[in-house]
Amino acid sequence: MSDLCTKYVENELNNYKIRLNEVENNIRSYEIEFKTVSKNLSKLNKEKDWTEDIFHSVSYSKTSDNIKLSTLDNSKSELNSNLSILRDEHDILVEKIEELTNILKVDKESTTQKSIDKNESTQDNVSRETINSDTLDNQLIEQITSLINKQKFIIQIMDKDITRSKLEINNSIILMERLIEKVKKDI
Known part of the structure; x- marks a missing residue:
């Protein structure tokens, strides 16, 4: 591979590594947020008096609890969706990094072999051209x-x-x- 191609592949590899690090950090933060939302949702469900729902109580605090539950449920679903997207991107990035690393490894081996072959070859000018x-x-x-x-x-x-x-x-x-x-x- 030419120097330009090698530099390009190395640059792409570095870009993928940087993006992978960003994705991993985002995954960790979403997981923490997901756990927090789940705990709050569980806590709110335990504290809620479900018996009053049977009588369709319209007190402010119960309406507020229902809104909180709904908001937390929506937030949990959104976080789960974002986590899924980030995990998919993570898998793609890991695959690309492995692919580019292998390309560079093969190129390095190939370059070494080419230099050995060039040193050993004693061809005339026409064949060199x-x-x-x-x-x-x-x-x-x-x-x-x-x-x-x-x-x-x-x-x-x-x-x-x-x-x-x-x-x-x-x-x-x-x-x-x-x-x-x-x-x-x-x-």
Whole structure:
């Protein structure tokens, strides 16, 4: 993989790690809030005099209790939904981090092997030019593939995080411009 691609993958890996940390912190805070709401809901249910509901009492305190119960139930449902979304995002992020880590590991092994192969090779100038041309083509393909993967990632996060997707789109544009400039130089 080219240096540009490697830097891109490392940058993406760091971004995923940062986002994973944010998601984990959000999950912890939602879990704490969820437990607090559950405790308050349980406490309010124990304190409420359910016998008066049979007679449809309209006292202020009972109406207030019903509103509190309803509010806590809604809050609990919303928190549970948010937790579910964050856990799904967490799983996706962990998977992406593992994938990018493996890509970097394979690239590092591949780079080492390529350098050994280059040192051992004693080909003439014509074959060297062919190898260089193939390497440039491979780098170009890798960079384009990297941009395609970035676009797929943007599609995945577009509904969840508009600001992040805008940032990723801008990064993608910059990478495309660099790639175009590199291709112009090579041609």
